[in-house]
Amino acid sequence: MQKIVPFLWFEDSKAEEAAKFYISIFKNSKIVNTMRYGKSGPGQEGSVMSVTFQLEGQEFYALNDNPQFKFSEALSLFVNCDTQEEIDKLWEKLKEGGMELGPGWVKDKFGLAWQIVPRLLGEYLSDSDPEKSQRVIKAMMQMYKLDIDKLKQAYEGK
Structure with missing residues (x-):
């Protein structure tokens, strides 16, 4: 795992959609891990909390959260x-x-x-x-x- 990983905050549960979009564009790219919310939340149980993905070997972390930050x-x-x-x-x-x-x-x-x-x-x-x-x-x-x-x-x- 690389020491510094860009952390991208997506609004309205778009992290997984964005990760899939980006890996469809760049070669040598993949979804590494998808984490889902459990019973304790704060999101709906089973919904995507975060996605770790790679683009051309560079790792990114995408988080679903509210639209507070853009x-x-x-x-x-x-x-x-x-x-x-x-x-x-x-x-x-x-x-x-x-x-x-x-x-x-x-x-x-x-x-x-x-x-x-x-x-x-x-x-x-x-x-x-x-x-x-x-x-x-x-x-x-x-x-x-x-x-x-x-x-x-x-x-x-x-």
Whole structure:
């Protein structure tokens, strides 16, 4: 078990639904454990209290509770992608019932923010030539879903 595990608080008994949704999107993912309320509650006996799941080997803990707390963009899950096909697939699935937020950011139907980013973006943005990185930033700021070809063209000055 990893030492630090993201703990996600879902409202209205959505933890299990969310975990199943996420594992359907990411390869090498699975439900690890589902805990249910017993007779002593506080939820209805037999209903899901929490779900532990893995996405690409990263463990998450999802809790069902009241809607007292909501997700915000102050916390997002950052996904490094190697291909445009991977970006397109993740983007389309995560935005179903959710919304596009801005360059590389999408909020899913549960309110969780994701950053779907090409792995090479970090290389482009940290280039020692500030003109290259600024061209990439300018191109990126005109996108919702990031486009590897357009970012590469900006980096190369085309």
